[in-house]
Amino acid sequence: MTIRYARRMSRVHPSAIRELLRLGGDPDIISFGGGYPDPALFPVTELHEVYARLLVPEHAAALQYTASNGLPRLRAQVADRLTRDGISCTAEDVLIIQGGQQGLDLAAKLVVNAGDVIVTENPTFLGALIAFAPTEPRYAAVRTDADGMDTDHLEEVLAGHKDAKMIYTVPDFQNPTGITMSLDRRHRLIELANVYGLLVVEDTPYRPLRYEGTSQPTLKSLDTEGRVLHLGSFSKILAPGLRLGWAVASPDILERLALLKLAADTQNSTLNMAATSDYLSRYDIDAHIARAVPVYRHKRDLMLATMAERFPDDVQFTEPDGGLFVWLTFPAGFDATEFMADTLLPEAKVAYVPGATFFPVEQEPNHARLSFSGVPDERLVRGITELGRLLPRRPT
Amino acid sequence: MTIRYARRMSRVHPSAIRELLRLGGDPDIISFGGGYPDPALFPVTELHEVYARLLVPEHAAALQYTASNGLPRLRAQVADRLTRDGISCTAEDVLIIQGGQQGLDLAAKLVVNAGDVIVTENPTFLGALIAFAPTEPRYAAVRTDADGMDTDHLEEVLAGHKDAKMIYTVPDFQNPTGITMSLDRRHRLIELANVYGLLVVEDTPYRPLRYEGTSQPTLKSLDTEGRVLHLGSFSKILAPGLRLGWAVASPDILERLALLKLAADTQNSTLNMAATSDYLSRYDIDAHIARAVPVYRHKRDLMLATMAERFPDDVQFTEPDGGLFVWLTFPAGFDATEFMADTLLPEAKVAYVPGATFFPVEQEPNHARLSFSGVPDERLVRGITELGRLLPRRPT
Numbered sequence: 001m002t003i004r005y006a007r008r009m010s011r012v013h014p015s016a017i018r019e020l021l022r023l024g025g026d027p028d029i030i031s032f033g034g035g036y037p038d039p040a041l042f043p044v045t046e047l048h049e050v051y052a053r054l055l056v057p058e059h060a061a062a063l064q065y066t067a068s069n070g071l072p073r074l075r076a077q078v079a080d081r082l083t084r085d086g087i088s089c090t091a092e093d094v095l096i097i098q099g100g101q102q103g104l105d106l107a108a109k110l111v112v113n114a115g116d117v118i119v120t121e122n123p124t125f126l127g128a129l130i131a132f133a134p135t136e137p138r139y140a141a142v143r144t145d146a147d148g149m150d151t152d153h154l155e156e157v158l159a160g161h162k163d164a165k166m167i168y169t170v171p172d173f174q175n176p177t178g179i180t181m182s183l184d185r186r187h188r189l190i191e192l193a194n195v196y197g198l199l200v201v202e203d204t205p206y207r208p209l210r211y212e213g214t215s216q217p218t219l220k221s222l223d224t225e226g227r228v229l230h231l232g233s234f235s236k237i238l239a240p241g242l243r244l245g246w247a248v249a250s251p252d253i254l255e256r257l258a259l260l261k262l263a264a265d266t267q268n269s270t271l272n273m274a275a276t277s278d279y280l281s282r283y284d285i286d287a288h289i290a291r292a293v294p295v296y297r298h299k300r301d302l303m304l305a306t307m308a309e310r311f312p313d314d315v316q317f318t319e320p321d322g323g324l325f326v327w328l329t330f331p332a333g334f335d336a337t338e339f340m341a342d343t344l345l346p347e348a349k350v351a352y353v354p355g356a357t358f359f360p361v362e363q364e365p366n367h368a369r370l371s372f373s374g375v376p377d378e379r380l381v382r383g384i385t386e387l388g389r390l391l392p393r394r395p396t
Numbered sequence: 397m398t399i400r401y402a403r404r405m406s407r408v409h410p411s412a413i414r415e416l417l418r419l420g421g422d423p424d425i426i427s428f429g430g431g432y433p434d435p436a437l438f439p440v441t442e443l444h445e446v447y448a449r450l451l452v453p454e455h456a457a458a459l460q461y462t463a464s465n466g467l468p469r470l471r472a473q474v475a476d477r478l479t480r481d482g483i484s485c486t487a488e489d490v491l492i493i494q495g496g497q498q499g500l501d502l503a504a505k506l507v508v509n510a511g512d513v514i515v516t517e518n519p520t521f522l523g524a525l526i527a528f529a530p531t532e533p534r535y536a537a538v539r540t541d542a543d544g545m546d547t548d549h550l551e552e553v554l555a556g557h558k559d560a561k562m563i564y565t566v567p568d569f570q571n572p573t574g575i576t577m578s579l580d581r582r583h584r585l586i587e588l589a590n591v592y593g594l595l596v597v598e599d600t601p602y603r604p605l606r607y608e609g610t611s612q613p614t615l616k617s618l619d620t621e622g623r624v625l626h627l628g629s630f631s632k633i634l635a636p637g638l639r640l641g642w643a644v645a646s647p648d649i650l651e652r653l654a655l656l657k658l659a660a661d662t663q664n665s666t667l668n669m670a671a672t673s674d675y676l677s678r679y680d681i682d683a684h685i686a687r688a689v690p691v692y693r694h695k696r697d698l699m700l701a702t703m704a705e706r707f708p709d710d711v712q713f714t715e716p717d718g719g720l721f722v723w724l725t726f727p728a729g730f731d732a733t734e735f736m737a738d739t740l741l742p743e744a745k746v747a748y749v750p751g752a753t754f755f756p757v758e759q760e761p762n763h764a765r766l767s768f769s770g771v772p773d774e775r776l777v778r779g780i781t782e783l784g785r786l787l788p789r790r791p792t
Contacts, residue, residue, distance in 0.1 A: 006506060012655045109402065197398065239459035239460070256405055266495055
């Protein structure tokens with residue numbers, strides 16, 4: 001008799017991102033796929049020093065088990081940073097997690113019974129759909145425009161989905177569109193979540209990477225009833241290979257999340273938590289981020305300028321104020337998945353993430369997500385130029 | 397309106413182990429609670445070297461995202477080690493996970509629908525009960541004796557539970573009892589799993605820590621139908637603070653586990669995987685384990701000798717051939733939880749894990765789990781002597 005898998009496994013499938021992470025390993029392919037930070041920006045010298053200081057017999061505790069919620073000193077340092085960003089909190093309010101992604105897994109476990117509705121932006125972060133899938137949710141997708149999630153449409157969606165349990169949003173430089181939610185809509189989203197009794201999951205991995213304009217307040221800082229779960233990550237501002245992120249929420253929610261974290265994997269790497277804590281106390285991470293921002297701004301500008309120069313007029317692209325992603329909209333009828341498989345990859349060895357996979361309900365075939373962060377300048381220009389060359393032109 | 401938590405949250409509670417990990421942080425308390433390896437055994441100098449070599453600009457990839465299944469070289473090294481232990485496998489058969497604990501979370505997600513039965517040893521590993529809880533299982537517990545899980549009783553239990561989906565076992569130096577399953581019973585367990593179409597989860601964190609006698613074959617090496625999921629960990633043989641373990645299973649199972657791993661947290665720390673891989677290629681981990689074994693053997697012998705000398709005659713204890721734990725059975729009517737809270741902690745500042753929490757169905761109050769691995773000799777003798785002094789004596 002064969003293994004009888006659980007019902008949830010019918011929802012757990014191989015994803016486009018996973019295949020693209022594989023492509024990313026082929027040095028011949030110019031991949032705009034993964035949301036990789038630029039490895040040239042990793043503070044390697046500083047991390048060399050903090051690991052060298054920790055890996056001595058006096059600090060053997062850095063290799064031992066530690067508290068499941070995370071190293072107390074690191075929790076306090078994260079709380080300090082968030083407090084300066086307008087989220088008044090202490091170490092007790094912070095849970096250290098295995099990158100922001102684990103927060104998505106924990107959030108879905110916290111509130112979603114099979115069949116419950118998760119409300120997302122349309123399109124939304126594919127990694128969130130992957131993380132939520134094992135809880136067997138249904139989805140309701142809210143229209144987005146240049147100001148982010150359309151809260152008038154959100155109100156309609158919530159009125160029609162009384163089984164909604166949470167709203168998932170990436171309010172700053174959204175993945176995949178690069179769009180930032182306006183302040184009015186942030187307030188309105190909180191009001192609606194209050195009315196409908198929802199958990200709000202605010203996912204902010206790109207928030208510190210702003211290239212122009214001024215920050216909007218976080219949803220957590222506007223939270224009037226303690227229903228926002230704020231997720232953040234060191235992946236884009238320090239290094240993804242450490243797998244460190246954080247969750248901040250009201251005590252009731254955080255206590256339950258901490259139990260789910262304990263159940264999932266006991267704790268994060270003690271060594272990586274201790275090293276990151278030491279890094280934060282010995283070095284100035286804000287100065288480090290300030291050095292990264294012009295590098296990414298330059299890459300964004302280079303991508304946008306090359307697109308403006310090389311793309312046909314009927315291809316639209318977003319112009320994000322920060323983050324890692326540009327979102328393309330091709331003319332109706334264009335299939336970005338087929339184009340990449342049949343033309344772009346074989347003829348130019350260029351890859352993006354076809355946009356269809358970011359739509360939780362009705363997939364639109366005529367989009368693509370491109371990341372500018374991890375691609376060297378020359379390859380970036382070459383890849384976008386090739387894309388522009390191969391895109392079909394309307395007959396003139 | 398308040399947050400409406402998912403139904404599974406009614407199964408997710410604070411645990412005794414979590415409280416004990418906190419106690420472990422109080423230097424005044426002699427804690428036999430956590431299954432901590434001895435930090436004096438961590439190969440700090442060697443790890444210092446491998447991290448120092450990796451944290452240079454040429455190896456910035458060690459700080460980047462990598463393949464979700466784990467670094468290919470580390471997967472191959474784990475496969476080599478397992479092949480030498482009788483599990484014929486290649487890198488493709490290995491998934492790197494966040495310690496063995498994550499394997500338990502993934503295994504339950506793989507096969508358990510709410511209400512399905514997981515079959516365990518009685519008593520069983522508390523951390524497994526914690527990991528399984530979010531999938532809302534029921535349990536059937538199988539009698540154990542000096543040869544491990546009683547497979548005659550297992551047969552009865554399976555005949556009575558057609559809704560059983562998996563058997564969970566720690567066959568080597570079980571947590572909490574320290575008992576090792578006999579070869580006959582290993583074969584019989586596989587036969588029964590075949591008949592009933594079950595997943596077998598073989599959890600082996602302590603397997604390399606054998607202090608006498610010879611190893612039994614793993615269940616995976618006896619697996620005739622590809623239904624054993626073998627879990628192992630670097631926590632007890634290298635350092636728990638790296639959070640590295642592995643899962644080995646047939647391709648069908650491993651592919652699904654890998655998707656669940658991706659959903660849960662994307663990947664393990666690239667840096668810790670690269671460092672562990674370098675450690676394995678530059679140093680001899682078997683020689684390292686061979687240096688640890690006499691240290692733990694000595695601690696086990698010291699604990700058992702002190703118990704024999706100091707305990708009342710009506711207290712029984714196991715004499716494990718390896719691993720980290722000794723299991724105490726007090727006379728019927730004795731409540732080990734109350735005794736620790738009312739007498740042992742306040743009067744002697746000594747802690748163990750009360751045994752009740754390790755029973756998945758009917759809690760027996762008259763047991764305790766003691767770990768000898770992380771306690772210095774003098775404190776070990778003092779703690780056991782104090783425990784012996786405070787235990788009630790039958791009137792003579």
